Amino acid sequence: MSERKNGEQLVIHDIKDKILWAVKVRHAIVVLSLCLMLFAFFNKLDIGLSLGLIPFVAAYNIVAHIIYRLKKNYQLWQIISFRSVFQVFDVLAITFLIYITGGLESPYWFLYLVLIVISGFGAYSYAAFSVFLIAIFSAVFYLGLLLLTYRGVIPTYGPGFMLSPQELLRSIFNKAVFTTVSFFLFAATIYYFTKLIGEQRQQLSQKNKELLVALGELKDLDRVKDEFISNASHELRTPLSVIRENVSLVNDGIVGKVSQKQKKLLMSSQANVDRLARILDNMLDISKIESRMLALNRQRADLCEVASKAVELFGKKARDKNIRIETRFPGKVVAWFDPDQVLRVYINLLDNAIKFTAEKGAVTVGVEVFPREMRGFVEDDGIGIASADRARIFERFTRIDAEGLVGRRGAGLGLSICKGIIEMQNGRIWVESDPGKGSRFVFALPRVEVNE
Amino acid sequence: MSEKKMKILLVEDEPDMVEAVRIRLEANGFDVITASDGPDGLNKARTAGPDLVILDVMLPKMDGFKVCRMLKFDEKYRKIPIIMFTARTQQADLAQGKEMGADAYITKPFKSEELLAKIRELLG
Numbered sequence: 001m002s003e004r005k006n007g008e009q010l011v012i013h014d015i016k017d018k019i020l021w022a023v024k025v026r027h028a029i030v031v032l033s034l035c036l037m038l039f040a041f042f043n044k045l046d047i048g049l050s051l052g053l054i055p056f057v058a059a060y061n062i063v064a065h066i067i068y069r070l071k072k073n074y075q076l077w078q079i080i081s082f083r084s085v086f087q088v089f090d091v092l093a094i095t096f097l098i099y100i101t102g103g104l105e106s107p108y109w110f111l112y113l114v115l116i117v118i119s120g121f122g123a124y125s126y127a128a129f130s131v132f133l134i135a136i137f138s139a140v141f142y143l144g145l146l147l148l149t150y151r152g153v154i155p156t157y158g159p160g161f162m163l164s165p166q167e168l169l170r171s172i173f174n175k176a177v178f179t180t181v182s183f184f185l186f187a188a189t190i191y192y193f194t195k196l197i198g199e200q201r202q203q204l205s206q207k208n209k210e211l212l213v214a215l216g217e218l219k220d221l222d223r224v225k226d227e228f229i230s231n232a233s234h235e236l237r238t239p240l241s242v243i244r245e246n247v248s249l250v251n252d253g254i255v256g257k258v259s260q261k262q263k264k265l266l267m268s269s270q271a272n273v274d275r276l277a278r279i280l281d282n283m284l285d286i287s288k289i290e291s292r293m294l295a296l297n298r299q300r301a302d303l304c305e306v307a308s309k310a311v312e313l314f315g316k317k318a319r320d321k322n323i324r325i326e327t328r329f330p331g332k333v334v335a336w337f338d339p340d341q342v343l344r345v346y347i348n349l350l351d352n353a354i355k356f357t358a359e360k361g362a363v364t365v366g367v368e369v370f371p372r373e374m375r376g377f378v379e380d381d382g383i384g385i386a387s388a389d390r391a392r393i394f395e396r397f398t399r400i401d402a403e404g405l406v407g408r409r410g411a412g413l414g415l416s417i418c419k420g421i422i423e424m425q426n427g428r429i430w431v432e433s434d435p436g437k438g439s440r441f442v443f444a445l446p447r448v449e450v451n452e
Numbered sequence: 453m454s455e456k457k458m459k460i461l462l463v464e465d466e467p468d469m470v471e472a473v474r475i476r477l478e479a480n481g482f483d484v485i486t487a488s489d490g491p492d493g494l495n496k497a498r499t500a501g502p503d504l505v506i507l508d509v510m511l512p513k514m515d516g517f518k519v520c521r522m523l524k525f526d527e528k529y530r531k532i533p534i535i536m537f538t539a540r541t542q543q544a545d546l547a548q549g550k551e552m553g554a555d556a557y558i559t560k561p562f563k564s565e566e567l568l569a570k571i572r573e574l575l576g
Contacts, residue, residue, distance in 0.1 A: 238466050241561040245472035248564050254479045277561050 233284055237277070244273040282413035286396065286420065296424060301339035303367050303374055303445075304329040310346035311365050314354060322359045325350075328366030333374050335447045337425055342376070342445070345418045345429075349378040349441045352414065356439070357382035373427075374447045381438035390431050394419045418443070458575055459483045461502035463493030463519065464537065465511055473506070476564055482571075490514025497523055502532060504575055506567075507554070509538040524553035533574035537562070 249255055251266035258266070311325055318325050346365070353363045357380045364379040385393060392398050396416045422429045422443045433439035460482045464470050467488075474484045485500050487493035490511040497505055497519075505523070509516040516536055523529045536554040556570045 237560045238469065242466065242468040242472060244561040245469070245476065245564065249472060249475055249479075252479075252564075254475060273561060 229284060233280070236280055240273055240277055240280075244270060247273065279413070282417060285417055286413055296338045297340065298336055298338050298425075300334060300336060303333040303335065303337075303342070303376060304331070306339050306343050307346055307365050307367055307376060310343055310350050313347060314350050317354055318363070321354060321357075323354055323357055324362045326362060326364045328364060330367060330369055333367050333369055333447075335374055335445065337445055338421075341421045341425075345421055345443060346376060346378065348414045348418050352441075353378050353380035353382065353439075356380060369447070370444075372447055373444045375442055375444045377440055377442040379438065379440045384435040384437050385431060385433040385439050386435050390433060393431060394429065457481060457483045458503045459485065459501065460571070461485050461487065461493070461496055461500060461505045463487045463490075463497075463505065463511065463516070464508040465489060466508075469508075473567075476568075477571075480568060488512075490516070490519050494519050494522060497532065498529060504571060505532055505534045506571075507534055507536050509536060520554050535567070535570055535574065 247266050247269045251258060251263055251270065307329065308327070311327060314325065350363070350365060357363060361381050363381075364377075366377055366379075368375040368377065394415045396413060398416075419429050422445065425445055427443055427445040429441070429443040431439055431441050458481075460477055462470060462473055462477075462484055464473070464486070465488050470486050470488070474486065477484050485496060485502065487496045490513045493505075493507065493511065494514070496502070507516045507520055511519070516538075520534050520536060523532065523534065530553075533555045534553070535556045535558060537558055537560055555574055558567060558570065
C-alpha cells in the first residue's frame with residue numbers, strides 16, 4: 001500500500017517540477033523580450049512591437065504564476081484539468097495581443113502559422129494535436145477579431161483596413177526581425193507547456209494500466225489463498241469429525257458395553273478432539289488476519305450494543321461460577337467499525353476474565369468515550385498479570401501459566417487474534433494489571449465521524 | 453412399534469463419516485439411506501421420499517449448496533427439512549447456507565447430541 005502511494009507521489013512531484021520549469025521558461029522569455037527592446041532602442045529601430053510584447057508577456061506570466069500558486073496544493077486530477085484553463089487563457093491572450101498591436105496590422109498572426117507548422121498538423125502525438133487544435137481555435141478567434149474591427153464594432157489602433165495590401169505587407173515585413181523572434185519564443189512556450197501536460201497524461205495513464213494489472217494479479221492471488229485455506233480447513237476437519245464421532249459412538253455404548261475406565265479415556269479423547277478443532281479455528285483466523293485477508297465489514301454500529309451482546313452470551317457461564325457481570329455504558333456510542341469482529345474481541349476478553357476470576361468475583365464490561373476515539377474494556381478482580389508478562393500476553397502461542405487455574409487451556413491465540421482484529425481497524429489494545437489486583441483489558445478504536 | 457420409522461437421507465462423500473453417522477442415527481431409531489455425491493443425493497432426495505436430508509457442503513460433481521437450492525426451489529420437495537454439514541465457519545458460508553434455504557447448519561466436528569436435537573426439532 002505504501003509503495004503504491006510513493007509511486008503516486010513521485011509522479012505528482014515530477015509534474016510539479018516540470019510545470020515549475022515551464023513557468024521559468026516563460027520568465028526567461030520576458031527577459032529576452034527586454035533584451036529585444038533594449039536592442040531595438042539602441043539601434044533606433046521600431047520598438048513599438050517590443051514595448052507591446054513585454055508588458056504583455058510579463059503580465060501574462062504573472063497571472064499564470066498566480067493561478068499556478070493558487071492551485072499548488074490541489075491534487076493530480078485538478079492539475080490536469082488546469083490545462084484547459086491555460087489553453088483558453090492562451091488563446092484569449094494571443095488574440096488580445098494581436099488586437100493591441102494593431103489588429104490587422106499586427107504581425108503576430110504569424111504566430112498561428114508557426115504553431116500550425118510546429119504542431120505538424122497534430123499528426124505525431126497527442127500534445128501536437130492539442131497544439132494544432134489551439135492554433136485552429138486561435139485562428140478562428142483572430143478572424144473573428146478582424147471581422148469585428150472591420151465592421152467597426154471594436155475600435156482599431158492602427159490604420160489597418162485603410163492601407164492597401166502592398167502597404168500592409170510592407171509594414172508587416174518591416175518588423176520581420178522582431179516578429180519572427182517573438183513568435184518563436186511565444187509559440188515555443190505554448191507548445192512546450194502543452195507537450196508537457198500531454199506527456200504527463202500519458203505517463204499517468206500508463207501507470208494506471210500497470211496498477212490495474214497488478215491489482216488483478218493480487219486479486220487472483222487472494223482468491224487462490226482463500227481457496228487454499230478453506231480446502232485445508234475442510235481437509236483437517238473431516239478426519240477430526242470422524243474421530244470424534246467414532247469415539248462418541250463407542251463411549252455411548254452403541255457398539256458394545258464400555259467399562260468406566262474405558263469411558264474415562266474416551267471422554268478425554270473427545271475433549272481433545274474439541275480442543276484441536278478450536279485450535280484449528282484460531283490458527284486459520286490468525287493466518288487470515290496476518291495476511292490481511294480477514295474481511296472487515298465496517299458499518300455504522302453502536303459499541304455499547306456490541307458489548308451488551310457479549311455480556312448476554314456469557315450470562316450462564318458467569319452464573320455457574322457465581323460471578324457478577326457489571327456494565328458501564330455511557331449511552332449510545334456510534335462509529336464506523338466491524339461489529340462482528342469487535343464482538344469476538346469482547347467475547348475473548350470476557351471469556352478470559354471469567355476464567356481467571358475466582359468464584360463470587362466481579363467482572364465489569366464497559367465503554368468509554370474520548371474526543372477522537374472510543375474504548376472498550378473488560379475488568380476483572382482475578383489473579384492479575386505480572387508486568388513482565390503484560391507485553392508477552394498478546395503474542396501468538398503465548399499462555400501465561402497460572403497457579404491453580406482450572407478449566408480448559410487454549411492454544412494461546414485468543415489475545416493475539418484480538419490484537420490483530422483491533423489493529424486492522426487502526427486501534428490499539430493493552431492491559432493494565434498487577435498480580436493479585438485484577439486486570440483491565442482495554443482496546444481503543446478511532447471514532448470516525450460518518451457523513452450520512 | 454406401530455409408528456413408521458423416519459427416513460433420513462445422508463449425502464456425504466467421506467465413507468468413514470457415513471458409517472459413523474449411520475450407526476448413530478440407526479441407534480436412535482431412524483432409517484438411513486445414503487448418497488455419496490451431489491447428483492446421486494439429488495436423485496435419491498426426489499425418488500426415495502426421505503423425511504429429512506443431511507447434506508454435506510463439499511460433495512463431488514455438485515456442491516451441497518447447489519443440491520440444497522435445487523430441492524428448495526422445487527415445489528414438490530421444498531418441505532423436506534435440510535441440515536447442512538460444513539467444515540467452514542466463516543460467516544459468509546453461514547449466510548450462504550441460510551440463503552439457500554437450509555433449515556439448519558452444523559459445523560464439523562459436531563457434537564452428536566446437537567445433530568440429534570436439530571433432527572428432532574425439524575421433524576417436529
